[in-house]
Amino acid sequence: DDDVLDTWFSSALWTFSTLGWPEKNEDLAAFHPASVLVTGFDIIFFWVARMIMMSLHFMEEVPFHTVYVHGLVRDGEGQKMSKSKGNVLDPIDLIDGIELEALVQKRTSNLMQPQLAAKIEKATRKQFPEGVTGYGTDALRYTFYSLASTGRDIKFDIGRMEGYRNFCNKIWNASRYVLSHTESHNLSEGDATFSLADRWIQSRLETTLAAVEDAYDNYRFDLASQALYDFVWNEFCDWYLELSKPVLWDDATATSEQLGARRTLIAVLEKSLRMLHPFMPFLTEEIWQTVSPLADQAGESIMLAPWPGRQNDRLDAESEAEIEWLKEIIVGIRTIRSESNIPPATELPVFVVNAAELDRERFSRNEAYLGRLAKVRGITVLSGEEAPPASLMTLCGDLEIRVPMAGVIDIEAELKRLDKEIERQEKEVAKLDGKLSNKSFTERAPSDIVEAEKHKKTMAETALATLGRQRTQIEELRSA
Numbered sequence: 011d012d013d014v015l016d017t018w019f020s021s022a023l024w025t026f027s028t029l030g031w032p033e034k035n036e037d038l039a040a041f042h043p044a045s046v047l048v049t050g051f052d053i054i055f056f057w058v059a060r061m062i063m064m065s066l067h068f069m070e071e072v073p074f075h076t077v078y079v080h081g082l083v084r085d086g087e088g089q090k091m092s093k094s095k096g097n098v099l100d101p102i103d104l105i106d107g108i109e110l111e112a113l114v115q116k117r118t119s120n121l122m123q124p125q126l127a128a129k130i131e132k133a134t135r136k137q138f139p140e141g142v143t144g145y146g147t148d149a150l151r152y153t154f155y156s157l158a159s160t161g162r163d164i165k166f167d168i169g170r171m172e173g174y175r176n177f178c179n180k181i182w183n184a185s186r187y188v189l190s191h192t193e194s195h196n197l198s199e200g201d202a203t204f205s206l207a208d209r210w211i212q213s214r215l216e217t218t219l220a221a222v223e224d225a226y227d228n229y230r231f232d233l234a235s236q237a238l239y240d241f242v243w244n245e246f247c248d249w250y251l252e253l254s255k256p257v258l259w260d261d262a263t264a265t266s267e268q269l270g271a272r273r274t275l276i277a278v279l280e281k282s283l284r285m286l287h288p289f290m291p292f293l294t295e296e297i298w299q300t301v302s303p304l305a306d307q308a309g310e311s312i313m314l315a316p317w318p319g320r321q322n323d324r325l326d327a328e329s330e331a332e333i334e335w336l337k338e339i340i341v342g343i344r345t346i347r348s349e350s351n352i353p354p355a356t357e358l359p360v361f362v363v364n365a366a367e368l369d370r371e372r373f374s375r376n377e378a379y380l381g382r383l384a385k386v387r388g389i390t391v392l393s394g395e396e397a398p399p400a401s402l403m404t405l406c407g408d409l410e411i412r413v414p415m416a417g418v419i420d421i422e423a424e425l426k427r428l429d430k431e432i433e434r435q436e437k438e439v440a441k442l443d444g445k446l447s448n449k450s451f452t453e454r455a456p457s458d459i460v461e462a463e464k465h466k467k468t469m470a471e472t473a474l475a476t477l478g479r480q481r482t483q484i485e486e487l488r489s490a
Contacts (some may be wrong), residue, residue: 019060021060021061024061025042025061025073026038026042026068026069031068031069032068042069043072043073044073044075045075046074046075046078047061047073047077047078048078048080049078049080050081050082051079051080051082051162052082058077061073080164081161081162082164083166084163084164084165085097085099086166086167088165091166093121093122094122096117098117099142099166099168101150103142104150104171105147105150106144107142107143108141108142109141110134110138110140110141112141113138113141113142114134117130117131142168145171145172145175146175146178148178148291148292149171149174149175149177149178149290150171151290152177152235152289153166155234155289156232156235157232159232160230177239177243178293180243181242181247181286181290181297184242184251185279188276189300189304191271191275192275192276193300193304197272197304200265200269201269203266204270204274205253205267205270205271206329207254207271207333207379208271209324209326209329210250210326210329211274212274212321213324213326213330214245215278215282215324216321216322216324216325217325218237218241219285219318221237222234222237222238234289235289241282242286246282250278251275252382253383254271254274254275256378256381256382276301276304276305279305280298280301280302280304280305280307281318283301284312284315284318285318287312287315291312295312295313298312299312302315332372332375335369335372336372336379336380338406338407339411340379340384342404342406342411343358343360343380343386343404343411345404346404347413349476349480350402350424350480351427355385356418357386358385358386358387358413358418359388359390360388360390360411360412361398361399361413362409362410362411362412363392363409363412369391373391377389398412398414399414399416400414400415400486400487401413401487402415402484402487421487421488422488424484425488428480428481428484431477432477432478432481435474435477436474438470439467439470439471442466442467442470443467445463446460446464446467
């Protein structure tokens with residue numbers, strides 16, 4: 011009966027009618043009720059509620075135990091994607107890419123309102139002047155996970171896709187580094203000594219695994235993807251790989267320490283790949299096929315590999331605290347170098363003021379790391395009575411990290427450079443201030459353009475303040 015078996019009526023029978031009901035069979039017994047239903051909030055009444063009612067009536071049980079309700083994907087302006095608006099993006103085009111003319115043709119053909127074709131074409135050419143670059147399946151998939159928040163609307167941002175494509179590239183390059191230091195070595199024989207960096211990254215891995223599992227349990231795929239991104243990019247790639255280089259590249263390093271670094275590299279990468287696999291299946295499968303035998307985890311496919319097990323004995327609060335201390339010191343020295351226009355390759359002497367006994371011990375233990383990552387030539391920890399030479403300073407907690415400038419920069423030339431840059435930034439602030447005080451601009455221009463100009467002004471003011479501090483410090487050096 012067409013009046014009864016409409017779309018939503020037949021859909022309400024879906025959970026059991028697709029399994030052979032009203033006949034009783036193995037499929038119906040095995041797969042009903044299901045565990046989780048994934049759906050959008052807009053059809054909770056039309057579909058979800060009706061499925062529950064029908065299942066309770068005919069099967070005398072609920073059809074699923076959990077309903078995961080996600081938001082609706084909208085364009086960057088928050089508009090619903092529709093053919094008539096010409097703002098639909100085909101996932102295949104995001105994966106493989108599409109040239110501008112083909113995209114225009116796709117968006118303007120077979121319109122319900124042909125008179126909108128010119129408007130849609132103009133908007134498309136403005137938004138995608140070069141067409142759409144192919145970002146790959148994994149980058150698209152990871153983007154949607156990262157956007158899966160608890161809100162009703164998901165604003166699709168193609169810039170996020172570019173960021174996650176870079177993340178995929180980062181993982182690929184990190185795996186190449188790891189394999190270059192492990193493939194030709196026997197990792198199973200010998201006694202390994204695990205360094206501070208090894209213990210730290212293993213502890214951070216366990217902390218990340220716990221965070222990802224908690225996010226999974228609560229259907230917060232956005233939090234899981236962010237935790238993995240932060241760990242893999244910011245901790246494993248940006249810090250641990252760099253911390254491993256002094257150990258692996260120095261011939262004077264003990265063999266047991268090098269073995270510890272190699273085992274840590276391959277174990278952390280392999281475990282990270284298994285955590286990442288649900289989010290980016292293709293890249294992780296490709297890398298895992300090479301990495302897994304080295305980590306004693308070989309198998310037919312990463313899809314069939316077990317979820318990583320927790321190893322709480324690897325949690326190490328002391329190592330985490332010491333590495334955070336080390337990172338703060340390195341970042342502080344790098345900031346001095348950057349703000350003073352000192353070339354990255356220039357080795358710097360460092361003087362330390364207000365060092366506690368624990369700080370002294372840490373400086374002694376981590377001299378190799380500081381030499382490699384901060385290009386430090388020597389570290390002098392001063393007692394309370396000793397005065398440091400004329401130097402630039404950064405604070406790391408109570409510690410004063412001082413870099414003497416004698417022989418490192420040309421003070422007069424640096425002051426001239428700073429004066430020129432200060433003048434340029436002052437002009438930029440004045441120009442933006444005039445623009446933003448013009449009511450005809452702030453009231454008529456699109457809100458995103460106005461906000462962009464405000465952001466530019468804030469950035470220019472911040473730069474101006476930084477330049478002023480740099481000039482004051484160098485002026486003090488000249489008069490010291």
